[in-house]
Amino acid sequence: MFSWWDNLSAIFTFQILGLVKGTQLGDAVHFFIFDTVKIFILLISIIYFITFIQSYFPLEKIRVYLSGKSKIVGHILAGIFGIITPFCSCSAIPL
Incomplete structure (x- = not known):
């Protein structure tokens, strides 16, 4: 490459x-x-x-989407959203 x-x-x-x-x-x-x-x-x-x-994937749209979920499903989906689209300067996707 x-x-x-x-x-x-x-x-x-x-x-x-x-x-x-x-x-x-x-x-x-x-x-x-x-x-x-x-x-x-x-x-x-x-x-x-x-x-x-x-x-x-704006932050407000994800908050609205996660607010209607149960705690377990919400935590799992929040973790997935955090890995795919980190909203801070750090990243969970390793180089």
Whole structure:
């Protein structure tokens, strides 16, 4: 999935920066560049996806929906809604 980025980070690390492939420094810099950008791409994608989902599930609509349920069913559904669409800055969906 990220092979294109692996190639670009290898070109930048080994050709532009002039580091030697196979050395600890060269491999560490290549890994750092590759992983840092990959994590940012994944994080931005997840943030946009969760924001898109949250726009279709406003908090008031979920409160109204859960208010008519029994306690057990309400707790289970609230947990599911919290995992799918977290309404805080933290997320239950692991990267």
